Amino acid sequence: MQRLIVVGNGMAGVACVEQILNHAPKFGITIFGDETHTNYNRILLSCVLAGEKSLDEITLHPVEWYQANQITLRLGVRVVDVDAERKAVIADDGTVTGFDKLLLATGSSPLIPRITGADREGVFTFRNIEDARGLLERSRRGAKAVVIGGGLLGLEAARGLQVQGCDVTVVHLMDTLMERQLDAIGGAYLTRKMESLGIRVLLGRSTSAILGNGHVEGVEFNDGEQIPADFVVIAAGIRPNVGLARRAGLTVNRGIVVNDHMETSNPDIFAVGECVEHQGTCYGLIAPLLEQGKVLAATITGNRGPVYRGTVEASRLKIMGVDVFSAGDFREAPAGQEVRTETVRYEDSSVGIYKKLVLAGSRLKGVILVGDTAESHRYMEWVRTGADLSKQRQRLLFPEPAEDAGLDVAQMPSSETICGCHGVTKEQIIHAIHARNVNTLAQLKECTRASTGCGSCTNLCEQLLRAVAPRFEEDSKTTLCACFPFSYERLREILLSQKLRSVQEVLNVYGNRKGCEVCKPAVSYLLDMIWCGGHEEDRSARFINDRVHANIQKDGTFSVVPRIRGGVTSPGELRRIADVAERYNVPMLKITGSQRIDLLGVNKADLPKIWADLGMPSGQAYTKGVRMVKTCVGSDFCRFGVQDSTSAGIELERRLENLYTPHKVKMGAVGCPRNCAEATVKDIGLVGQEGSWQVVVGGAAGKKVRRADLLITVVTTEEALQAALLFFQYYRENANYLERTYDFVERVGIEKVRKDTVYAVSTEKEKLLDRLKRSKALARDAWLEREAPVHPTQFVQIEPMENILT
Amino acid sequence: MTPANEWIKITKVENLPLREGRPVKLGGVEIALFNLGDRFVAVENQCPHQGGPLCDGIVSGLHVVCPLHGWKFDLESGAPVQASSPNCIATFPTRVNDGVVQVNLAGGSRIEPEETAD
Ligand code: SRM
Ligand SMILES: Cc1cc2nc3c(=O)[nH]c(=O)nc-3n(C[C@H](O)[C@H](O)[C@H](O)COP(=O)(O)OP(=O)(O)OC[C@H]3O[C@@H](n4cnc5c(N)ncnc54)[C@H](O)[C@@H]3O)c2cc1C
Ligand code: SF4
Ligand code: FES
Numbered sequence: 001m002q003r004l005i006v007v008g009n010g011m012a013g014v015a016c017v018e019q020i021l022n023h024a025p026k027f028g029i030t031i032f033g034d035e036t037h038t039n040y041n042r043i044l045l046s047c048v049l050a051g052e053k054s055l056d057e058i059t060l061h062p063v064e065w066y067q068a069n070q071i072t073l074r075l076g077v078r079v080v081d082v083d084a085e086r087k088a089v090i091a092d093d094g095t096v097t098g099f100d101k102l103l104l105a106t107g108s109s110p111l112i113p114r115i116t117g118a119d120r121e122g123v124f125t126f127r128n129i130e131d132a133r134g135l136l137e138r139s140r141r142g143a144k145a146v147v148i149g150g151g152l153l154g155l156e157a158a159r160g161l162q163v164q165g166c167d168v169t170v171v172h173l174m175d176t177l178m179e180r181q182l183d184a185i186g187g188a189y190l191t192r193k194m195e196s197l198g199i200r201v202l203l204g205r206s207t208s209a210i211l212g213n214g215h216v217e218g219v220e221f222n223d224g225e226q227i228p229a230d231f232v233v234i235a236a237g238i239r240p241n242v243g244l245a246r247r248a249g250l251t252v253n254r255g256i257v258v259n260d261h262m263e264t265s266n267p268d269i270f271a272v273g274e275c276v277e278h279q280g281t282c283y284g285l286i287a288p289l290l291e292q293g294k295v296l297a298a299t300i301t302g303n304r305g306p307v308y309r310g311t312v313e314a315s316r317l318k319i320m321g322v323d324v325f326s327a328g329d330f331r332e333a334p335a336g337q338e339v340r341t342e343t344v345r346y347e348d349s350s351v352g353i354y355k356k357l358v359l360a361g362s363r364l365k366g367v368i369l370v371g372d373t374a375e376s377h378r379y380m381e382w383v384r385t386g387a388d389l390s391k392q393r394q395r396l397l398f399p400e401p402a403e404d405a406g407l408d409v410a411q412m413p414s415s416e417t418i419c420g421c422h423g424v425t426k427e428q429i430i431h432a433i434h435a436r437n438v439n440t441l442a443q444l445k446e447c448t449r450a451s452t453g454c455g456s457c458t459n460l461c462e463q464l465l466r467a468v469a470p471r472f473e474e475d476s477k478t479t480l481c482a483c484f485p486f487s488y489e490r491l492r493e494i495l496l497s498q499k500l501r502s503v504q505e506v507l508n509v510y511g512n513r514k515g516c517e518v519c520k521p522a523v524s525y526l527l528d529m530i531w532c533g534g535h536e537e538d539r540s541a542r543f544i545n546d547r548v549h550a551n552i553q554k555d556g557t558f559s560v561v562p563r564i565r566g567g568v569t570s571p572g573e574l575r576r577i578a579d580v581a582e583r584y585n586v587p588m589l590k591i592t593g594s595q596r597i598d599l600l601g602v603n604k605a606d607l608p609k610i611w612a613d614l615g616m617p618s619g620q621a622y623t624k625g626v627r628m629v630k631t632c633v634g635s636d637f638c639r640f641g642v643q644d645s646t647s648a649g650i651e652l653e654r655r656l657e658n659l660y661t662p663h664k665v666k667m668g669a670v671g672c673p674r675n676c677a678e679a680t681v682k683d684i685g686l687v688g689q690e691g692s693w694q695v696v697v698g699g700a701a702g703k704k705v706r707r708a709d710l711l712i713t714v715v716t717t718e719e720a721l722q723a724a725l726l727f728f729q730y731y732r733e734n735a736n737y738l739e740r741t742y743d744f745v746e747r748v749g750i751e752k753v754r755k756d757t758v759y760a761v762s763t764e765k766e767k768l769l770d771r772l773k774r775s776k777a778l779a780r781d782a783w784l785e786r787e788a789p790v791h792p793t794q795f796v797q798i799e800p801m802e803n804i805l806t
Numbered sequence: 807m808t809p810a811n812e813w814i815k816i817t818k819v820e821n822l823p824l825r826e827g828r829p830v831k832l833g834g835v836e837i838a839l840f841n842l843g844d845r846f847v848a849v850e851n852q853c854p855h856q857g858g859p860l861c862d863g864i865v866s867g868l869h870v871v872c873p874l875h876g877w878k879f880d881l882e883s884g885a886p887v888q889a890s891s892p893n894c895i896a897t898f899p900t901r902v903n904d905g906v907v908q909v910n911l912a913g914g915s916r917i918e919p920e921e922t923a924d
Contacts, residue, residue: 483866514867517876521864540825544862544873547826552873556859791823797831798822801815804833804911 001028004300005089005099007079007244009033011042011286012273013105014061016293021069023301027101029071032091034078037129038063043286043421043454045132046153046318049160051497055129082248084266101268101300102248104256106241108274108284113148113236116209122216122231126157127238138231141165141499146219146229148207150177152315154235155190158199159319161233163509165499169200169227171207171219173236181315181326182368185347189354189370193322198508202227240275240282255282260307262296272296279310286453287311287420294423314380314420316373316456320510321485325373328383330358330366341365346397355397362390377460381416409464418460421453429461430468439471480737481518483511488522488736495526502536503527515541522737525624528660529732532771533778539790548795549782550607551622553600558607560599561621562614563657566631566650566669567595567677573616580613594628594666595677596621608786608795617657617781624738625660627667629653630678634671634688641671643688648717649677652686652724658779659772662735662744665728680708683731683741684724689713693720697727697753698745706742709750712758726757726765729772813901813908822846822907827861827870832911837898839907840865840881846900847881848909854886854893883917 004020004027006013017029033039039061047053066073074091081090088098110125112118124138125131135157139145143166147158150172162168170177176187177194191201205225210232211218220226240255251257251265255277258264262278264271273289274282283289288311295308314327333341339360347354353371357364357379364382369375382389389396412418414427429450432438436447441462445451451458466472480488491510500506503523507515515523520541527535539547550558564573577597581589587601596619602610611618620626631649635641649669656665668679669686679685681701685708687694692713699708712723730753735744745753757768789795814832822828822841829851830837838851838861849870851861858874865871869878869887878887884897896916898909 512867516866516869517864517871520866540823540865543864547862552859552862554856554874556857556862791826793821793823793828796828798817798828798839800830800832801817801906804814 001026002100003027003098004029004101004103005097006031006103006105007089008105008107008273008275009035009039009073009075010105010107010273011039011060012107012289012293013103014039015290016103016105016272016296017071019294019297020301023297023303025301027301029069030074030097030099031066031071032074032077032079032089034076035128035130036076038066038073038075040129041453042128043318045126045129046156046160048132049126049135049157050163050320051160051499052320052494054497055132079244082244082269084248084269087268099268101270103296103300104245104248104269104271104275105273106244106275108238108240108282110234111237111239112234113207115148115207117212117216118210118234120210120212120216121214122212122229123210124231124233126153126233126235135161135233136164139164139166139499142167143230144228145169145231145233146171146227147233147235148219149235149237150174150201150203151180151235151237152178152317154233155194156318157233157235158194159197159322162197162199163498163500168198169202169229170194171202171205171221173204173206175204177201177203178315178317178324178326182324182370183330183356186324186326186354186356186368186370189347189349189352190317190322190324193352193371197322238274238284240277242275245269245271245275253277253280258292260295260309261299261304262292262308263299270296270300278308281310283311283313285313285315287423288313290421290423312380312383314376314383316376316454318454318456323369323371323373325369325376326367327376327380328358328364328366330356330368332358333360344396357396359389362388362393364389373456377412377416377418377457380420381412384417409460409467418464419448419450419453419457421457422449424448424450426464429464433465433468438465439469440473441465480522481516483507483515483519491523492526495523495530501527501531501534503538503541517543521546521624525660525662525737529775532774537790539794545622548604548607549618549622549785550602550604555601557601557603559621560602560607560610560614561592561596561619562616563619563628563653564596564616565653565657566629566646568631568646568650569597576614576616580610583613584610592621594621595630596628604795605797608789611783611786618783620658620782623660624663625665626653626656626658627664629667629669630682631669632671632676634669638671640674641688642690643671643686643693644717645669645671645677645686645688648686648688648693648720651717652684652721655721655725655776656728658781659732659775661728661732662737663740665731665741667724681705682708684708684727686720686724691715693717695720695723695727698741698750700740700742704742706746709745709753711750711754722769723758725772726760726768727753729768730757732775733768733771812912813903813910815903816907816909819846819902819905819907825865827863827865829859829861830909832909835911837909837911838870839900839909840870842868842881846902846907848898848900849879849881849884850896852895853877854895860895884915885917 009031041058041060044058078092079089080092088096090096110127139161145161145166145168147154147170150170158168158170176184177190205221208222209220218226218228242252245252245256256271257277272292295306298306312328317324342359344357356368358366363386367379412426416426432448438444451461506523524541544552586599590598592598629649629652631646634645665683667684668677668682670677670679671688679687681699685696694713695711696708697711700706714720827838827840836851837848840847853872855877858872862873863870871878879895884895896914898914901908
């Protein structure tokens with residue numbers, strides 16, 4: 001078997017290997033990669049920095065993939081020399097490895113402009129996982145970050161750092177941001193948009209020095225102006241890695257020169273990716289590199305035939321809420337020139353939309369879209385195919401009015417590329433749907449890779465699935481409200497990786513800055529849960545019940561339900577309750593359906609005094625939080641009781657009280673299966689058996705009646721409590737806001753719930769319990785705010801300084 | 807005491823937390839005073855639906871959401887936000903003088919629903 005060595009374990013190299021595996025003959029493949037991570041999606045590093053994805057989520061090929069394909073993987077090993085004559089590569093670990101064919105996929109390196117001080121501690125580039133890690137570690141709230149370079153990469157880095165809480169300035173040499181992709185007007189729109197997000201943009205500044213004593217303290221421009229900086233990111237372009245190719249004696253210009261069959265000047269050495277130069281062009285986007293890889297795979301396996309003829313580049317900015325797309329050549333040729341161009345333009349500065357199409361004859365040459373990129377696929381297709389547009393001239397800038405939702409995709413020709421990153425066409429997707437029985441987006445991703453690159457074609461893929469798949473199923477997602485452009489689940493994922501601590505910050509960064517009665521309480525909950533209680537509490541984001549810790553009633557008065565753990569009270573408590581009821585003329589004193597006592601019809605202003613006089617903690621009857629554990633008399637008194645349900649219930653209530661949950665959590669503990677305290681229709685129930693406890697979850701007897709599912713059967717009370725706690729925290733972290741356990745358990749499935757809680761490996765269980773413990777440590781009885789209100793006028797009616805004559 | 811047609815001193819600005827409302831009784835009327843961050847607004851404190859206390863509602867931009875059944879009103883014009891709730895609430899001019907929020911009851915207005923109908 002022939003030996004193939006691949007240098008570079010990056011996106012283009014591994015994608016090409018994937019293609020090679022589809023061809024015969026087979027090679028014995030060795031891949032050298034000087035990064036320590038297996039092949040990952042470099043594109044998504046921007047999303048990692050912006051906290052939208054975790055590092056784990058961007059892996060493209062895990063170790064198992066290499067093993068399954070018998071590829072020898074040499075991670076963390078750098079190839080330092082190529083001996084073209086002896087056909088061997090020499091690595092920095094001293095090994096010499098012979099090859100029959102060599103594939104150079106060495107990518108490129110960040111370009112560092114000549115700036116004094118560029119080697120100071122605190123100067124970063126943004127190319128690989130290590131860079132992203134370093135930046136994430138460095139970005140603290142309020143840290144001053146300066147990004148040098150206002151291209152795609154620089155802007156994405158800037159936004160990521162800002163989301164991490166940094167105070168960010170982008171410094172750009174040119175007068176236009178992304179000048180390679182945008183004209184001056186488009187650039188101005190983009191600048192305004194970035195500034196409105198809170199990122200400072202300095203244009204036309206040439207950086208001459210990075211200041212500081214050892215570590216970074218500021219940046220100086222060549223006109224002498226200085227700005228402070230705690231750290232600097234250089235994103236000033238890339239330079240193809242051609243060192244090895246030079247040593248191997250290949251023809252090299254800016255990149256390694258290849259022909260249309262992807263051959264270099266040496267018949268046994270090949271190259272693909274950013275390190276390559278084809279027809280004078282070095283590409284820096286993934287789509288062309290994947291096309292190159294397909295051609296190369298044919299050539300290298302002796303199936304020489306397919307040719308690569310260059311690619312029209314299309315760029316898209318990956319910043320949520322900042323839509324920028326550019327493709328082709330948008331330069332306008334003035335009249336009198338050989339190729340005359342015409343420009344079709346639309347702009348509306350009040351909504352930040354700018355569109356420009358440049359046509360030569362009746363063909364589209366280039367396009368710029370800022371603020372609205374919905375039609376980008378159509379334009380890209382026109383540029384790519386050079387379609388004759390004379391019939392469409394009237395409505396070039398506007399979509400055909402679509403009568404049905406499937407029309408957009410129905411109008412696309414089958415050969416149209418839907419996923420630009422992986423070059424997946426409409427035809428291929430339809431084929432996959434039928435041949436591989438695809439019904440969900442997740443399955444489609446798995447079998448075609450479509451929408452796993454930058455993700456911008458997700459909508460189209462979904463539309464196509466909806467139109468074609470026999471049993472289309474939407475991946476669960478419902479937007480929370482109009483204030484945020486994504487689902488609650490997505491929002492939770494985002495916030496989990498963020499350093500945002502207050503509702504208003506979240507609204508400013510990801511929402512419409514206003515918020516509403518739906519999202520404000522939901523985000524309040526999320527922050528409380530994620531920060532284990534260490535968030536910045538914003539009472540204006542809470543429903544009135546959670547501002548004053550009482551339940552508002554139809555006449556604007558409130559009800560007060562003190563905590564009576566397990567329904568067990570005492571003469572002293574009852575006496576105090578009775579006294580309070582008399583003292584404050586409480587209109588109704590009532591035993592509730594949850595084994596507690598309710599004082600109804602109380603004025604807001606009396607709440608703090610009543611709480612003090614009662615001397616009992618809040619029963620949280622007004623909030624999405626831990627309500628109660630209903631108990632029966634159990635083995636202490638009941639002749640059938642086989643477990644001490646009263647003590648178990650009281651203990652469970654103690655361990656969970658004062659915590660907040662996605663919706664209310666009501667629990668029960670019963671001493672035998674007769675179930676007198678209705679534990680089997682509670683969110684969490686402990687059901688005593690002879691010698692064991694059944695822990696049940698997801699029960700309901702409200703709007704809906706549902707028998708709880710059995711989570712686990714355990715022997716000791718402590719084990720039962722642990723199981724209940726595991727489920728409780730799992731529900732807190734994974735349920736949608738306002739989703740009761742009866743819906744949550746049904747949605748997730750009890751098997752999965754068990755797998756993730758009671759059957760999880762002990763380290764995972766400990767993590768869940770540890771987070772619960774941290775939340776609990778910060779949780780306090782809300783009624784203590786009687787002594788330290790969050791705001792001095794929290795409970796009072798404002799007395800006017802002067803009143804009117806009546 | 808001040809005549810009803812003049813500015814009435816209500817309270818120090820710091821008594822009104824950001825994006826929250828507080829009730830104030832002025833003669834026979836109860837108003838809800840809100841702190842919107844860049845200014846203060848005053849409206850009558852009674853939801854036209856079933857009398858809910860608007861001061862206890864969640865503020866969403868320029869709107870307030872009644873805590874009882876979720877009707878929404880524009881705090882500047884007093885107009886209902888949903889088409890299903892035809893009634894308006896009265897709004898009153900406010901100003902800040904020497905760190906004190908003042909309200910002018912006589913300058914209050916209630917736009918008629920017809921005006922906003924289309
Ligand atoms: C006071 C009480 C009725 C009573 O007089 O006994 C009560 C009163 C209210 N219940 Fe309840 N529920 C009360 C026990 C129950 C029970 C019985 C129980 O807990 O065992 C249930 C069925 C179990 C359950 O929760 O599913 C119950 C199912 C509901 C529901 C339906 C929940 C569901 O998803 O099925 C609501 C509406 C909601 O939460 O969305 C609700 C909502 C309400 C609210 C909070 C409505 C509201 O938003 O204003 C009522 C407040 C009245 C007031 O002005 O204070 N109440 N409610 C009980 C207080 C218990 C306590 O001590 O905390
Ligand atoms: C933050 C970021 C965002 C991006 N966003 C987009 C986007 O939205 N759309 C888009 O199309 N493109 C985007 N790109 C560009 C895209 O990631 C690259 O075009 C693509 O990764 C290039 O693939 P490659 O295999 O040629 O190079 P790389 O992916 O860089 O792989 C080369 C690998 O070879 C290794 N290597 C180099 N020399 C040696 C040696 N001597 N020995 C061993 N190993 C070696 C390198 O360490 C590297 O791991 C982005 C890039 C970055 C950094
Ligand atoms: S059943 Fe519950 S929500 Fe309905 S009226 Fe009675 S207390 Fe109110
Ligand atoms: S009382 Fe205001 S919405 Fe019902």
